[in-house]
Amino acid sequence: PLVPTGELIARARSADDAVAAFNVITLEHAEAIARGAERVGRPAILQISENAVKFHGGELSAVAAASAAVARASTAPLGLHLDHVVSPDLLRCAHTEGFSSVMFDASKLSYGDNVKATAEAVRWGHGRGIWVEAELGRVGGKDGEPPLDAHTPGVRTDPAEAAAYIADTGVDALAVAVGSAHAMTRRTATLDHTLITALRDAVPVPLVLHGSSGVPDDELRAAIAAGMTKINIGTALNAAFTGAVRAYLADHPDTVDPRKYLAPAREAMTGTVAHFLTVISP
Numbered sequence: 001p002l003v004p005t006g007e008l009i010a011r012a013r014s015a016d017d018a019v020a021a022f023n024v025i026t027l028e029h030a031e032a033i034a035r036g037a038e039r040v041g042r043p044a045i046l047q048i049s050e051n052a053v054k055f056h057g058g059e060l061s062a063v064a065a066a067s068a069a070v071a072r073a074s075t076a077p078l079g080l081h082l083d084h085v086v087s088p089d090l091l092r093c094a095h096t097e098g099f100s101s102v103m104f105d106a107s108k109l110s111y112g113d114n115v116k117a118t119a120e121a122v123r124w125g126h127g128r129g130i131w132v133e134a135e136l137g138r139v140g141g142k143d144g145e146p147p148l149d150a151h152t153p154g155v156r157t158d159p160a161e162a163a164a165y166i167a168d169t170g171v172d173a174l175a176v177a178v179g180s181a182h183a184m185t186r187r188t189a190t191l192d193h194t195l196i197t198a199l200r201d202a203v204p205v206p207l208v209l210h211g212s213s214g215v216p217d218d219e220l221r222a223a224i225a226a227g228m229t230k231i232n233i234g235t236a237l238n239a240a241f242t243g244a245v246r247a248y249l250a251d252h253p254d255t256v257d258p259r260k261y262l263a264p265a266r267e268a269m270t271g272t273v274a275h276f277l278t279v280i281s282p
């Protein structure tokens with residue numbers, strides 16, 4: 001069933017558990033997330049990023065309605081989340097199509113401008129029962145931008161600033177920069193677990209790890225033990241999808257029916273989802 005993201009996060013937090021959120025690009029991604037969650041018997045979050053909406057011609061409704069329908073039909077508890085929203089116009093679609101939550105991303109702005117824009121987004125969201133996540137510090141590596149050095153302490157989230165940010169914005173969850181970076185295709189990130197614990201102790205809201213595709217299994221487990229509650233995974237699904245398509249077409253170069261290669265691609269993503277859900281299980 002479709003379950004509010006805030007409810008899944010609150011349940012996980014009170015059990016010292018975590019929830020994985022996987023990025024949806026195609027219908028097969030949504031189906032794979034639901035099947036993987038069912039296979040392992042765990043909840044998960046389907047998230048659609050602003051970049052994915054742009055890929056679908058700027059049209060949120062079709063990909064959102066398909067994802068919501070997949071979630072409603074599933075036996076696993078699944079949330080629907082709008083991810084990395086920069087555009088105020090898209091933000092204002094966050095209470096449609098079954099979304100119960102949004103990540104408003106003003107992380108490129110200065111501290112003051114980030115606070116101002118995010119506080120406004122929170123006022124809008126809370127007026128409509130929407131759970132709001134925001135980012136402080138720079139995880140980096142998002143579409144088109146040169147990858148930030150994930151290990152540069154200068155871009156990491158400062159605990160005292162994070163505490164002030166929560167007080168000034170009223171966000172429900174905080175995405176923090178602790179050593180991961182977006183779009184890593186190898187799992188080589190080293191996280192700052194001391195910083196994660198300091199952030200957990202400094203802020204009253206759940207912490208979110210972005211760029212989790214590049215984080216090794218044991219680092220993920222340690223991050224959750226140190227205080228991470230929402231684990232965002234995108235690139236790992238795309239690597240599984242594309243790897244399966246590439247392998248199928250190499251063996252069957254005359255294929256024209258997309259179902260022939262989308263079926264193994266979906267199955268590969270299902271396996272990846274099940275793997276991550278197993279890794280983050282207590």
Ligand code: G3H
Pocket residue numbers: 023083084181182183184209210211212213214232233234235236
């Ligand atoms: O918000 C989405 C995530 O941070 C995904 O990052 O594609 O590097 O796993 P990733």
Ligand code: ZN
Pocket residue numbers: 084182210211232
């Ligand atoms: Zn992210």
